[in-house]
Amino acid sequence: MKTDRSAQLFTQAKTYIPGGVNSPVRACRSVGCDPLFVHKASGCMITDVDGNEFIDFVGSWGPMILGHAHPEVVEAIQAAAVQGTSFGAPSPLEVELASMVCKAVPSMDKIRFVNSGTEATMSAIRLARGYTGRKVVVKFDGCYHGHADSFLVKAGSGVITLGIPGSPGVPEDIVKNTLSIPYNNEEILEQTLRDTNLDIACVIVEPVAGNMGVVVPNLGFLRKLRELTRELGIILIFDEVITGFRLALGGAQERFGIMPDLTCLGKIIGGGLPVGAYGGKRELMELIAPDGPVYQAGTLSGNPLAMAAGLAMLRVVQRPGFYAELEAKSDWFGAEMEKLAAAAPVPISVNRIGSLMTCFFTRGPVTDFTSAMTADAALYGQYFRHMLAGGIWLAPSQFEASFVSAAHERSHLQKALDMTESSFKKLMV
Numbered sequence: 175m176k177t178d179r180s181a182q183l184f185t186q187a188k189t190y191i192p193g194g195v196n197s198p199v200r201a202c203r204s205v206g207c208d209p210l211f212v213h214k215a216s217g218c219m220i221t222d223v224d225g226n227e228f229i230d231f232v233g234s235w236g237p238m239i240l241g242h243a244h245p246e247v248v249e250a251i252q253a254a255a256v257q258g259t260s261f262g263a264p265s266p267l268e269v270e271l272a273s274m275v276c277k278a279v280p281s282m283d284k285i286r287f288v289n290s291g292t293e294a295t296m297s298a299i300r301l302a303r304g305y306t307g308r309k310v311v312v313k314f315d316g317c318y319h320g321h322a323d324s325f326l327v328k329a330g331s332g333v334i335t336l337g338i339p340g341s342p343g344v345p346e347d348i349v350k351n352t353l354s355i356p357y358n359n360e361e362i363l364e365q366t367l368r369d370t371n372l373d374i375a376c377v378i379v380e381p382v383a384g385n386m387g388v389v390v391p392n393l394g395f396l397r398k399l400r401e402l403t404r405e406l407g408i409i410l411i412f413d414e415v416i417t418g419f420r421l422a423l424g425g426a427q428e429r430f431g432i433m434p435d436l437t438c439l440g441k442i443i444g445g446g447l448p449v450g451a452y453g454g455k456r457e458l459m460e461l462i463a464p465d466g467p468v469y470q471a472g473t474l475s476g477n478p479l480a481m482a483a484g485l486a487m488l489r490v491v492q493r494p495g496f497y498a499e500l501e502a503k504s505d506w507f508g509a510e511m512e513k514l515a516a517a518a519p520v521p522i523s524v525n526r527i528g529s530l531m532t533c534f535f536t537r538g539p540v541t542d543f544t545s546a547m548t549a550d551a552a553l554y555g556q557y558f559r560h561m562l563a564g565g566i567w568l569a570p571s572q573f574e575a576s577f578v579s580a581a582h583e584r585s586h587l588q589k590a591l592d593m594t595e596s597s598f599k600k601l602m603v
């Protein structure tokens with residue numbers, strides 16, 4: 175594969191940008207190659223600056239549920255752009271998207287738009303602390319909630335990929351108010367939440383973990399989490415930045431029938447433009463300024479281009495049969511992957527729910543951070559490189575999700591399966 179132009183750009187990028195990238199996992203270090211620079215993307219295809227074409231299973235880390243450059247999304251952005259790109263004042267599109275999201279997400283009465291998933295989670299824990307008057311945030315090992323100080327404790331995503339245990343620059347005083355406990359472990363959960371020495375304001379959870387690779391929760395664990403937090407007056411925050419509008423129109427909460435107090439969103443609701451949001455019960459959301467004293471603001475929040483893109487995307491996903499179709503093809507794809515994994519020369523464990531999947535290079539089952547960490551990241555690196563050479567664009571880390579989109583047709587998925595079969599055969603232990 176010719177990669178001269180990407181190599182040139184990477185050299186130039188490293189001169190001006192730390193590691194040559196604007197988000198660490200993109201540097202592809204854990205999979206042993208340099209990043210390819212993207213020229214364009216359309217549907218489920220992505221084309222690099224050297225003209226190589228790939229079937230994309232990253233989808234910009236989740237937002238592109240319709241595939242790239244969906245005509246209705248592009249048209250909406252163009253139409254919004256000619257009216258002005260930011261006003262710093264309310265505009266009608268925000269109201270329309272807010273009402274659409276609140277109607278779709280079962281537990282959400284009110285919503286506040288921000289500019290990223292990180293801003294959403296950071297603001298949600300501030301609100302939880304403001305409401306309860308308590309300090310401690312409980313999270314789960316291997317879950318990732320963005321890069322705000324409070325979350326960089328046993329975090330997932332790039333933090334695992336790069337093997338960074340915490341992060342310099344995050345004061346001890348902040349970290350001591352974050353408690354990270356194992357995912358899917360009801361006993362430790364109950365012990366922790368009932369500990370009267372802890373001043374717990376909230377629990378934040380990915381209702382399906384996507385940032386240590388995909389880890390599906392035991393329903394009993396999520397139910398227990400809901401019961402205990404309700405009983406103990408602790409705010410339950412679902413971080414649905416990945417799962418929102420992906421696992422169902424109403425996200426994981428609709429799929430599992432478990433309602434949090436606050437929900438964080440991002441990715442799909444911005445149609446591929448920078449966005450985040452948090453929302454929930456009226457009584458909580460009315461504490462946010464200017465209605466209440468919990469301050470949170472943003473120059474570009476409710477940006478008209480992001481609102482227009484999000485609205486266009488959400489209109490499409492609400493069409494009859496959208497999720498049933500995405501689910502059916504993901505089920506078929508996942509089942510075929512499981513057959514290939516079972517026949518592979520090395521142990522591989524496939525975790526999947528709906529259109530989210532991770533092949534862990536370990537015997538499994540992978541149910542939490544400890545079992546995810548038994549995966550052989552070097553073997554994943556080999557797999558990644560074989561797949562890339564065969565025209566398949568996967569997440570450049572063992573500890574991330576793959577995403578199937580509405581734009582993937584059976585032929586694309588079959589090509590990915592064929593490449594997977596031959597890549598598995600080439601793996602060298």
Ligand SMILES: Cc1ncc(COP(=O)(O)O)c(C=O)c1O
Binds near residue numbers: 292321414440
């Ligand atoms: C579950 C989850 N929460 C929060 C974030 C942070 O979102 P962002 O990268 O938009 O800040 C991400 C992704 O990065 C995520 O996957």
Ligand SMILES: N[C@H](C=O)CCC(=O)O
Binds near residue numbers: 197318331416574
């Ligand atoms: N795992 C992250 C989002 O879900 C990956 C995105 C990033 O941090 O670049």
